Amino acid sequence: MKKTIGKPVLAVGPFHPLQEEIEFFQLTIDGEIVTDIDVRISYNHRGIEKISETLQYDQVPFLVSRICGICSASHPLAYVQAVEEMADITPPDRAMYIRTIINELERIHSHLLWVGLGGHFIGYDTVFMWAWKYREPVLELLEEITGNRNNYGNVKVGGCREDIKDEIIPRMLKELETVERKTDMLTNAILDDPVLHARLKGVGILTREDAIKCAVTGPTARGSGVDIDVRRDDPYAAYSDLDWKVIVQPEGDVFAKAVVRLLETFEAIKIIRQALNKLPGGPIAVEVKDIPAGEAVGHVEAPRGETFHYVRGDGGNTPVRHKVRAPSYVNVPSFAASCIGQSISDVTLTLASVDPCYSCTERIAVIDSDNKIVCDYNMLVKLSREKTQRIKEESGLEGITLKEE
Amino acid sequence: MSYEALKSKLDQISDKLTGIDVKSDKRIFLNCDADNALAVNKFIFEDIGARFCIETGIDCDDRFEIIYHYSYDQTGCIINVKASIFDRDDPRIDSLTPVVSAAEWIEREIHDILGINFNGHPRMERLILADDWPEGVYPMRKDSVKQ
Amino acid sequence: MSWNIWALKKSPWVFHVNTGACNNCDIEIVNCLTPKFDVERFGIKLVGSPRHADALLVTGAVTAQARPRLEEVYRQTPKPCVVFAIGACACDRGIFHNSYHVVGPVDKIIKAIDPDAIIAYVPGCPPKPEAIISGVVKALAVL
Numbered sequence A: 001m002k003k004t005i006g007k008p009v010l011a012v013g014p015f016h017p018l019q020e021e022i023e024f025f026q027l028t029i030d031g032e033i034v035t036d037i038d039v040r041i042s043y044n045h046r047g048i049e050k051i052s053e054t055l056q057y058d059q060v061p062f063l064v065s066r067i068c069g070i071c072s073a074s075h076p077l078a079y080v081q082a083v084e085e086m087a088d089i090t091p092p093d094r095a096m097y098i099r100t101i102i103n104e105l106e107r108i109h110s111h112l113l114w115v116g117l118g119g120h121f122i123g124y125d126t127v128f129m130w131a132w133k134y135r136e137p138v139l140e141l142l143e144e145i146t147g148n149r150n151n152y153g154n155v156k157v158g159g160c161r162e163d164i165k166d167e168i169i170p171r172m173l174k175e176l177e178t179v180e181r182k183t184d185m186l187t188n189a190i191l192d193d194p195v196l197h198a199r200l201k202g203v204g205i206l207t208r209e210d211a212i213k214c215a216v217t218g219p220t221a222r223g224s225g226v227d228i229d230v231r232r233d234d235p236y237a238a239y240s241d242l243d244w245k246v247i248v249q250p251e252g253d254v255f256a257k258a259v260v261r262l263l264e265t266f267e268a269i270k271i272i273r274q275a276l277n278k279l280p281g282g283p284i285a286v287e288v289k290d291i292p293a294g295e296a297v298g299h300v301e302a303p304r305g306e307t308f309h310y311v312r313g314d315g316g317n318t319p320v321r322h323k324v325r326a327p328s329y330v331n332v333p334s335f336a337a338s339c340i341g342q343s344i345s346d347v348t349l350t351l352a353s354v355d356p357c358y359s360c361t362e363r364i365a366v367i368d369s370d371n372k373i374v375c376d377y378n379m380l381v382k383l384s385r386e387k388t389q390r391i392k393e394e395s396g397l398e399g400i401t402l403k404e405e
Numbered sequence B: 001m002s003y004e005a006l007k008s009k010l011d012q013i014s015d016k017l018t019g020i021d022v023k024s025d026k027r028i029f030l031n032c033d034a035d036n037a038l039a040v041n042k043f044i045f046e047d048i049g050a051r052f053c054i055e056t057g058i059d060c061d062d063r064f065e066i067i068y069h070y071s072y073d074q075t076g077c078i079i080n081v082k083a084s085i086f087d088r089d090d091p092r093i094d095s096l097t098p099v100v101s102a103a104e105w106i107e108r109e110i111h112d113i114l115g116i117n118f119n120g121h122p123r124m125e126r127l128i129l130a131d132d133w134p135e136g137v138y139p140m141r142k143d144s145v146k147q
Numbered sequence C: 001m002s003w004n005i006w007a008l009k010k011s012p013w014v015f016h017v018n019t020g021a022c023n024n025c026d027i028e029i030v031n032c033l034t035p036k037f038d039v040e041r042f043g044i045k046l047v048g049s050p051r052h053a054d055a056l057l058v059t060g061a062v063t064a065q066a067r068p069r070l071e072e073v074y075r076q077t078p079k080p081c082v083v084f085a086i087g088a089c090a091c092d093r094g095i096f097h098n099s100y101h102v103v104g105p106v107d108k109i110i111k112a113i114d115p116d117a118i119i120a121y122v123p124g125c126p127p128k129p130e131a132i133i134s135g136v137v138k139a140l141a142v143l
């Protein structure tokens, strides 16, 4: 870590609720303003790339779906696409549609999860509870299709493992309608709330130039006006057959990123609906004989951004090198650009706006040395909530109201 | 810029490359030596305007390879620049971080797991391995003993 | 039953430690708290510091970097406490068993610093929220 003699330092982590990987943040502050930020990862380094070299091509999807619990459909898909490119395999149409559906269901539950946690950080626990409640039906649908609520393990080289049975399609359509209605309610409540406008607008701005320089992807980039989306730019699965649009917001602040994610949820619902109606018949997998030597890349638009996999094989039955780049790997370093100059009460929110995979819900600060003030996570959330409260009082507004029809 | 335009643009740096392998319109592999890698990357990032995805470090027994992956989003083309480092005892290559700040983490990671030194990297510190990980043990090298 | 075990069984407060999990186990733990399962009905509460906790919910295979932190958290937790190893990773490293950076499983690390530690296992990858709740109930029943 950087040496910061004589300046007050805030330690955030290593057990921090925002990080999929347990990470350690060190914020240097001047008064209330953050002047520098430093990150230490490694807490979650499990050597997946090395383990992958000991597994057979067909076993790797189970490993890569366990890189990140929320992106557990995107990672295997990116890997499988790379292998299929290497071996020149084209999966059947039905498999392509099923992959699309699973990936979009994942996007819905991931974005709802984000909305909930975002609400939690600014002191709107109702939003947290409600968003997570409406996420459950999506997980149940996934369980019904693939047999597991998370870590679906549904893609394999050459197709899919589990089919979507005709009986459950009407039920899926019905559930989607409920989810859509509830998301609509949440979206309206959030977008109409003047307190939230005051609290989130202009906070944690990542400018378009910084976004390009930091090479961020996904909603973090699209919230900063960078119009990229792998689903459109390099279409895979069935996306090119369906009608949907890429959501881009130019502002770059936390609010813009929230808007991108909420609107993307609707797009995801639209995509699933079309895909279910168009679902072609036929087999769901082709037989794969052997994988020749070669190298290939596969990339997929995960809920958080582009997931990138590079696979090299030597003709044997295991990959000789498998590189994984998760979206948070490029999104997290952009904190430096968006946090510096912010007040500490906005830091948790700014970190959260990147959606760096939430995992634990509390933290401790075990690191303590001479010139470090140990401030724990609860205190940061408290600061963040107090600011919301202040805005409410100053504006005389009540804040969010949720009504169940 | 269409795929053809992209291709003709790449001809400008053909003297720095040791090979071009076009697998399809959307997948281009370029080979170069470690000494030219920085110039080639600079061209692709600044002149072509491709988005930096990631670097991959590979131990190929007789040499190390660093592959720089870029995505040219207008056409969905992935450009891979493969630089070979032949000196196994003291592997080094010029750092890309001064040009592309997004490369900071991955170069630190490659340094951790493969022991490749990046000349001119602003902060060559440990990133991905534990604090008490022994110096000089590089887990992704082929000859590293399995624990 | 000593009085402090008796007290421990009433509305246990839990602290959640991620030692290198893939996130799914963690999300399922949070899921237990949200409206569908809502374990706060039974007085089970997620707290923000190990010093307030009666039980630790440990997920993940324990990476080399997370190990000292796990030990520190265990030391900070008032005894007696129950350690729940949630998920295949925490129980026996699961799919990451041959990784160079994984030093777990959880019971090995905890037993090394406290041989009398009470450890309960909830297998699954990830265990469903129902499984986590059932594991906690069963463990408290045998204490």
Ligand code: SF4
Pocket: A066, A069, A151, C020, C021, C022, C023, C024, C025, C059, C060, C086, C087, C088, C089, C090, C094, C124, C125, C126, C127
């Ligand atoms: S047990 Fe499975 S779900 Fe839980 S952390 Fe390990 S890999 Fe992830």
